[in-house]
Amino acid sequence: MCGIVGYHGHRKPKDIILDGLKTLEYRGYDSAGVAIFDHGQVKRIRAEGKLSKLESQLQSLDFDGRTGIGHTRWATHGTPSERNAHPHTVDGISIVHNGIIENYLEIRDYLLAMGRKISSDTDSELVAHLIAMEVPKTKDLLGAILNIIPKLEGAYSIVVIWDQKADEIVSFKSGPPLILGIGEKEHIIASDIQAIVPYTKNIIYLEDHEIAQIKGQHYTIYNSKGEVLKKPIVEMHWTVDRARKQGYPHFMLKEIYEQPRTVAAVVKPFISLDTETLDFSNLQKNSTIPDLESELQKLERLVIIGCGTSYYAGLTAEYFIEKIAQIPVEVELASEFRYRNPFLPKNTMVLFISQSGETADTVAALRKVKDMGFYTMSLCNVPHSTIDREAHVRMYMNCDAEVGVASTKAFTASIAFLNIFSLYLGKLKNKVNVAAEKSHVRDVMDLPAQMEKALSYADFFKDHAESLKTFKGFLFIGRGVSYPIALEGALKLKEITYLHSEGYAAGEMKHGPIALVDNKMCVIAIAPKDELFEKTISNVEELNARGANIVSLGTGQNEKLKRLSQQGYLALPDAHWSLTPILSVIPLQLMAYHLSNSLGYDVDQPRNLAKSVTVE
Secondary structure: OOEEEEEEOOOOHHHHHHHHHHHOHHHOOOEEEEEEEEOOEEEEEEEEOOHHHHHHHHOOOOOOOOEEEEEEEOOOOOOOOOOOOOOEEEOOEEEEEEEEEOOHHHHHHHHHHOOOOOOOOOOHHHHHHHHHHHHHHHOOHHHHHHHHHHHOOEEEEEEEEEOOEEEEEEEEEEOOOOEEEEOOOOEEEEOOHHHOOOOOOEEEEOOOOEEEEEEOOEEEEEEOOOOEEOOOOEEOOOOHHHHOOOOOOOHHHHHHHOHHHHHHHHHHHHEEOOOOEEOOHHHHHHEOOOOHHHHHHOOOEEEEEEOHHHHHHHHHHHHHHHHHHOOOEEEEEHHHHOOOOOOOOOOEEEEEEEOOOOOHHHHHHHHHHHHOOOEEEEEEOOOOOHHHHHOOEEEEOOOOOOOOOOOOHHHHHHHHHHHHHHHHHHHHOOOOOHHHHHHHHHHHHHHHHHHHHHHHHHHHHHHHHHHHOOOOEEEEEEOHHHHHHHHHHHHHHHHHHOOOEEEEEHHHHHHOHHHHOOOOEEEEEEEOOOOOHHHHHHHHHHHHHOOOEEEEEEEOOOHHHHHOOOOEEEEEOOOOHHHHHHHHHHHHHHHHHHHHHHHOOOOOOOOOOOOOOOOO
16 A cells, blocks of 8 residues: 655665655555655655656755655545645654554544644654654654554554654554665665665565664664564565566556466476476475475365455365365455454365455454464465465465556466466365376466467457447356456456446346346356356346347357357357466456556556555
């Protein structure tokens, strides 16, 4: 969500901070600001709207200091406006904050009773007041922060500077990520690795209730009691180029076209090309469970937890795992699971899916499951993220940085991994013989080439965008493993076009949703040639009879489906039933992209959304 960058070193902070905030634009934001030392004082500049507005205000300004902080805000408390933008400055204390202070009303009442003047609608400013009230007593920024941390409830990452200490930054967290980059005579503190990698590969991930103090050319990590901690330095191998558009007009389009490569990358470590069989021997290296294979053999139930697109990836995997491995699967929304009193039977494992590895609800659900005494697995795209660090078994999407807010390649990478993981579980359970394994692996190896064919439908949606955007709404339908793809297709469309769209199990249309159908409604039918194809065709015919305008996705040149599809029929390559979701979702991503682009919207940064949702 909010982006944080802080810098102290030998370079000019303005450029470092602005460049860092630009790399974090993908997270979503509505205002931005900086606070940088200049002639012994802190100068603060803020702007509502895009970062370019802040940049234009800073263009003519020069700062002689070498310390500063910057922020892009995604509104939680208070409307998007300059007065609510960060940094917040109170009596020489300037802070930037990601997260939510849950007891802000109690703190606000306390501050007002103390005669403090509050100038914004945010919960963040209140933290600056608390620190400003402490520093006259402690004469020390770190001491003041140690005193106020017990007063804060909620999820927060906070970075602070004080106008009395031009060479010091103090940061602390409980929830949203903070990363300390350690360079040559310089340090960067940021909420995302992408703001750090241009300057250093050496980083420290702050854990909850830890405090990082940058002072001069040195740094120190403390716990919440003020005791010094020794933290390992992690060397990252990311490059700046990984997050550039490489000639594409938008990151989302680039990431859609990267999917054949990313699917190949996620399955490659687990396939033996010589024998055309699976090789999951490396999984034990990423596990703290002493004998992981033995535990998986005893597995009697798998629970999958995620949010949004990750949740839909879990729903898709439910079909693979139950049919191939014959293990019962439950898929849960993290935001609901964390507040239930779930019953998990013996020999249950729980898999958490999160592209960022920092999704607040998913982190909370993970900790809940660990407290219940069950083994946890993670599937993330960001190594060393919170979920990745805390899970017992760590698995990866392996699809490089995904910048577009609307997830594409992380979704297909998740499905591809879970597909072969289901085959692995089936082997361990003696539900898959060698012949079936080899056949399935060959199908997976062929998948990237088939995905290239699915990408050819970009021109179809580019050409039809003008007519498609005139419909009053869109219904995405599918059966079986295509049902979660209908949900994901509808989500993509609403995320970046703001057009009304819903995903339904095709067999449920006649139980209510069919009342919405007339000649102003567009239906996208996902109907690959599988055991439920004839059932789906019957549902499409029901909709066709009621005047729906139908776009359909099928296998090969299916004349029956083509005849029912007035708005167009897209022929997908023939593939193993469990791989059709990946082929089907690509045209739906292209549809959402081209409609959004035709409508003139910001494809990569849709309104009200954030890439990494680190608050409830």
